[in-house]
Amino acid sequence: MDLVLPLLHSLPADRVPACGETTSRPAASALRPYVVGYAGFRTVVDGHLRRRILPITVTTVIVDFAGPGSWITGPRSGHHVHELADWRYGVAIGLTPAGVSALLGVPLPELVGATVSPSTLLGRRAGELADRLGSAPDWPARFAVLDDLLATWLVTGRAVDDAATRAWWQLQRPGRTVGAVAGGLGIGRRGLELAFRRRIGMSPGTVARVARFQRAAHRLGRPGAALALATDHGYADQPHFSREVRALTGVTPGELFAFLQDLRRPAH
The missing domain is CATH 1.10.10.60 (Homeodomain-like)
Structure with a gap:
């Protein structure tokens, strides 16, 4: 059930040379009905960076462990420019419809086109996630943290295979x-x-x-x-x-x- 990675959540709205770096990895095989995979990102420009938010079929959990830019964004069919895109250094997690139910505990239609704070849906887990990712030494270690932590959060009885x-x-x-x-x-x-x-x-x-x-x-x-x-x-x-x-x-x-x-x- 693999999807092609990395899925494209957003791009800089303005062309800035060497504005960022990305790396990606699928989730552990046991998680893939719920989690598409992970993308690590780092923005290396000074000042604020406008981002063009693009259409995507998954729900994206953005964890910024170097600043205030953590968000959960739902699937969407349109695009818009985010004028103050303050995520700079972190990880994006792609959730399938089953993953939204099993990990976030909300109906997927409520998230379509929406942007919400992780603490709204994850509670204390949002802080735990940011802390553990921020203390990991490199991308492979961060992705391993995600595999372990998300596996413990799964409430599989919420997921619907319809x-x-x-x-x-x-x-x-x-x-x-x-x-x-x-x-x-x-x-x-x-x-x-x-x-x-x-x-x-x-x-x-x-x-x-x-x-x-x-x-x-x-x-x-x-x-x-x-x-x-x-x-x-x-x-x-x-x-x-x-x-x-x-x-x-x-x-x-x-x-x-x-x-x-x-x-x-x-x-x-």
Whole structure:
């Protein structure tokens, strides 16, 4: 049930040379029904940095262990610019629909498009998480802390393995249409739409659209990547890809490509 990592939560809204570093790792195998994985980040510019928050299908827990920038952001289908993005040095944790139930204990539709403080949903655990991550010596140690700590927090009885959850996973992968996924689950397209409204808070078509963008963005961030990859990810042609990138991010494919190439460097 793996997703392509790293998922793209946000980008600098302005082009700043050498503005940051990232590294990522999938969660431990036992956690993957609930936790997609982890991304370590560090911002190395002075002053405040505006960020462009992008569409994503997972809930993201941002833990900033060097400042006040810890947040939980829900899945979303649109983009916006965060003028005072104060997360600087920390870890982002990607949660699946089952992970939101098992770790946060809230219905996923309540988080769609929302931004909340971790303490609101995690209580004292938010401080414990930041303290333990901040005291770990390096990224592998921090990711190991997350594997251990999140495993102890799981309340698996809260997680629901229903048709919407199974369809959500299938729609993260290339070549899956909403109709085919619904048919494979034996519930019909209208039934899947209703299940997503209750369980996910986004339509299956929107989830598929955002997942397709995330797969394309991952490819664009690879070393040696090229822009001419539209049909590899289910876009009809390059103009279709260009329209989708503009609609979902507010920037051109060329601008997105430049930002992604800037960011894909290992953190130390």
